Amino acid sequence: MRAAGFQSIVVLTGAGISAESGVPTFRGPDGLWEGHRVEDVATPQAFRRDPALVQAFYDARRAALARVAPNPAHAALARLDAQWQGDLLIVTQNVDDLHERAGAARMVHMHGELKSALCLACGERQPAPETLSDGPACARCGAHGRLRPDIVWFGEMPYHMDRIEAALAVCDLFVSIGTSGAVYPAAGFVQGARHYGAHTLEINLDPSEGTHFFDEARHGRAGELVPLWVDELLQG
Numbered sequence: 715m716r717a718a719g720f721q722s723i724v725v726l727t728g729a730g731i732s733a734e735s736g737v738p739t740f741r742g743p744d745g746l747w748e749g750h751r752v753e754d755v756a757t758p759q760a761f762r763r764d765p766a767l768v769q770a771f772y773d774a775r776r777a778a779l780a781r782v783a784p785n786p787a788h789a790a791l792a793r794l795d796a797q798w799q800g801d802l803l804i805v806t807q808n809v810d811d812l813h814e815r816a817g818a819a820r821m822v823h824m825h826g827e828l829k830s831a832l833c834l835a836c837g838e839r840q841p842a843p844e845t846l847s848d849g850p851a852c853a854r855c856g857a858h859g860r861l862r863p864d865i866v867w868f869g870e871m872p873y874h875m876d877r878i879e880a881a882l883a884v885c886d887l888f889v890s891i892g893t894s895g896a897v898y899p900a901a902g903f904v905q906g907a908r909h910y911g912a913h914t915l916e917i918n919l920d921p922s923e924g925t926h927f928f929d930e931a932r933h934g935r936a937g938e939l940v941p942l943w944v945d946e947l948l949q950g
């Protein structure tokens with residue numbers, strides 16, 4: 715890959731970029747997310763059926779953030795953000811905060827954030843308290859027990875889609891890191907970027923479901939491959 719000529723980059727990241735930090739991926743070897751079926755914890759129906767289970771699940775994920783730290787892949791993307799003179803948008807599907815803790819700023823969380831809560835009474839987003847299970851009050855309207863995790867569940871509309879689509883339409887390099895390519899619409903971004911003429915690169919432990927859509931693929935650990943790719947780009 716030649717860095718020369720690239721102006722505008724979109725990087726899509728998924729659970730695989732946080733795996734080496736000790737955050738389990740979604741479709742681990744057992745196909746479960748931390749021991750749960752996705753339908754039981756990551757859908758609006760699950761929340762309606764068993765809010766206590768869903769709140770406890772996300773409370774545990776939020777608490778686990780304190781025990782993990784960014785890895786060299788997050789650090790490399792933060793370095794890219796600091797040093798890349800052209801346009802850059804890092805689009806993460808992750809709900810952890812490891813990109814921002816590494817120092818990345820030009821980024822969006824398309825599937826929400828563990829550190830954020832959404833009030834079902836008034837619609838206000840706010841920093842999440844440590845736990846939502848105990849029904850804390852909304853900081854804006856004061857309603858008790860109406861805060862839900864500010865996470866995009868299956869069947870809900872991802873955030874920032876206008877900004878993401880606009881960036882995909884003008885990017886000349888699209889890079890997908892640590893994502894299985896199974897969750898739409900993110901899995902379709904590669905085809906969108908290609909349609910607009912971007913060079914497309916996949917960096918993943920193993921070939922993703924959409925690996926054949928990419929011009930180039932590098933398979934291995936994100937903690938090793940992402941710093942190498944960023945060096946290439948910044949030196950190119």
Ligand code: NAD
Binds near residue numbers: 747922
């Ligand atoms: P996924 O779990 O479906 O796929 C992860 C991919 O990363 C797999 O293809 C796997 O082979 C690859 N991978 C694993 N270890 C890797 C490594 N060390 N280096 C490079 N690649 C590695 O994840 P997804 O595609 O992001 O979709 C899952 C959904 O679940 C997302 O929407 C996300 O919101 C949610 N989720 C988030 C987190 C998080 O915030 N860290 C964790 C689990 C799930």
Ligand code: ZN
Binds near residue numbers: 833837838856
């Ligand atoms: Zn409220």
